[in-house]
Amino acid sequence: MLAGCGGVQSALQPAGQEAETVLRLFLGMLAGACVIWVAVFGTAVYAMRVSPQPHREQTAKRFIFWGGIVFPVVTLAGLLTFGIALMPELRAHGGGLRVAVSGEQWWWRVTYEPSGGEAPVVSANELRLPVGERVELMLDSPDVIHSLWIPALGGKLDMIPGRTTRLVLEPTRTGTFRGVCAEFCGESHALMAFPVVVMDRAGFDAWIEARREPARADAADAAGERLFLQAGCGGCHSVRGTEARGVIGPDLTHVGSRLSLGAGILPNDRSSLIRFIRNVEAIKPGALMPSFAMLPDAEVAAIARYLEGLE
């Protein structure tokens, strides 16, 4: 349990304004719970050991009235007021970057919508945010309910089909964190995570400008690109700058530069790409991509090489 408290996915090591608020609330409640626990057990010990003889009915009734009714009502009302007072602070938006995140089965469709009126940038399975700025995440889902949770940055929020929910986050330090789906959504629910990279503004701008470019495969990868299109991958995947324009699966325009593969579950290298293409059903049960086990090894290797080069 203690090992779970550290690292990239911890609400106890906040890296965002909202996570700090959540941590404050948690610590306040934990302290209160400790006091109440000691008081309740103290009373139980007192009743059993110190003074086991019956009390006067009048005293008992008064004790129940104050301890069993007044105390919980006052405590819970105080807690509710405290929680409600935090809400506007958690939802305030700075008017900067907007990112639409859609929960798919079982991956994340991510669309950056910069405030300057530039065209949106489509990506997947990774979230990049500038440090020290309030960012608005617009969440939805085409079919089942997911929940987006980046413990180090803030609280979780459901992604509900037919409705857009809004989560505002403000990262306070740079680094790489981890987000997950926090609502059971099907077979591969536990295989649906994503890295979150908080960068300084200049780094973020450079990154997003690079993502805006279409894919640039060098001449050596032309064969890989041809095989990719021949195998029908383009029916589900987009690679901007080629004929692949599918939207069922993740955009692969810059897949080679992503930190992980398959929504945060595999390292992004050639052997994982090969495994994923050949046997996605074993890696992600229920995934909406067929395994391409029938393709010759050399072709899969060429496609993997091509995808690896799409930076």
Ligand SMILES: [Cu+2]
């Ligand atoms: Cu999910």
